[in-house]
Amino acid sequence: MKKLLLSIVCLGIIIGTFAQKTDKKLQRQVHELLQGFNGQVGVYVKNLKNGKVVAINEDSIFPTASMVKVPILTGVMDKVNKGELDLHQNLTYRDSLLYAGVDILGSFKDTEKIELGKVVMLMLVMSDNTASLWLQSLAGTGKRINAIMDSLGFQSTRVNSRTPGREANRAQYGWGQTTPREMATLMEKIVKGEIINKERSAQMLRLLGRNYWDEYAISQIPSDVFVASKGGAVDESRSEVLFVNGHGARYVFCINTKNIKDQSWDAKSNEAWELTRKLSKLLWDHFSN
Structure with missing residues (x-):
């Protein structure tokens, strides 16, 4: 079916x-x-x-680079709609989440609190990669985001990074493709x-x-x-x-x-x-x- x-x-x-x-x-x-x-x-x-x-x-097919954050946003909002996440819930930042670069979230101290909605804001407004990779995980990983893209009829738009089975695609296109x-x-x-x-x-x-x-x-x-x-x-x-x-x-x-x-x-x-x-x-x- x-x-x-x-x-x-x-x-x-x-x-x-x-x-x-x-x-x-x-x-x-x-x-x-x-x-x-x-x-x-x-x-x-x-x-x-x-x-x-x-x-x-x-x-x-082209690399998305940070445009992949639109599919990630879709995955997050799907979880919000199902009541599995709340944009106002507090999250705890850990040093293990750091993606080296010049991101705002990456400058946080270990165990600092931040609302989910503010992490989403950082992903989209500042294109913060530490925030984005955290949200990719919270959305159910690239595998679940890709399943959502597939259900919408998008056959080429995919998350590749940190997504098992898509290593070859990552080597060619990077974080995502569309x-x-x-x-x-x-x-x-x-x-x-x-x-x-x-x-x-x-x-x-x-x-x-x-x-x-x-x-x-x-x-x-x-x-x-x-x-x-x-x-x-x-x-x-x-x-x-x-x-x-x-x-x-x-x-x-x-x-x-x-x-x-x-x-x-x-x-x-x-x-x-x-x-x-x-x-x-x-x-x-x-x-x-």
């Missing part, structure tokens, strides 16, 4: 995909923008007002209240609307417009997914890159981040006019 239901869900996604209309003018503009990029890139854009899309390498279409569609489902239920989706959307890392795609969108987003970056890959709503515009988009030549970390000059800004400006100018 479960296999039959999953087949029906996947068939619905496929049928919906073929039914979507391409925004031909915007497709040409985005295609031209991507020319000459030193690396592999995929883009998926959907106008939520009329359903038209732009899709380039939309089903190719496609531009699937990550953008996950964001769209959150917007539409289709992840878990409307209440939990609304909580997720508010949490995703507080991103500290706003120098890339978000920087090209007026500050009085609502944006929910999550980015991800490692040396060879920079990616970002956004929902944008305001000034007559309502759309989602995801840009993924991999095998990039410019692996610098200068926010102003890195080629992939500069491409992300240019794409975001192109889309905003297109949808808000």
Whole structure:
């Protein structure tokens, strides 16, 4: 029965995909923008007002880097909805949870208390990796999160790190993997209240609307417009997914890159981040006019 239901869900996604209309003018503009990029890139854009899309390498698999935190959030909120976790419950931080880096949570002293909701905030707002790996475990591990992604019809979006059986995928893609279409569609489902239920989706959307890392795609969108987003970056890959709503515009988009030549970390000059800004400006100018 479960296999039959999953087949029906996947068939619905496929049928919906073929039914979507391409925004031909915007497709040409985005295609031209991507020319000459030193690396592999995929883009998926959907106008939520009329359903038209732009899709380039939309089903190719890319590393998520920190975008994997959206599936992790989904796993956490599913536990919250079932009463197995409470966003206001106190957790005890232990030194064994530390993921070396510059995270805020990693600076805590052993045995300090922190609310679950604040750990979630750190994962999404600051992209705190210590918080994220703790939450991945609390959500039931990558195996359970992957099962949830599978139940939603996402065949490529997976947690790889600390997930038995996915060692080869981790070696290739890192912490997680996805496609531009699937990550953008996950964001769209959150917007539409289709992840878990409307209440939990609304909580997720508010949490995703507080991103500290706003120098890339978000920087090209007026500050009085609502944006929910999550980015991800490692040396060879920079990616970002956004929902944008305001000034007559309502759309989602995801840009993924991999095998990039410019692996610098200068926010102003890195080629992939500069491409992300240019794409975001192109889309905003297109949808808000």
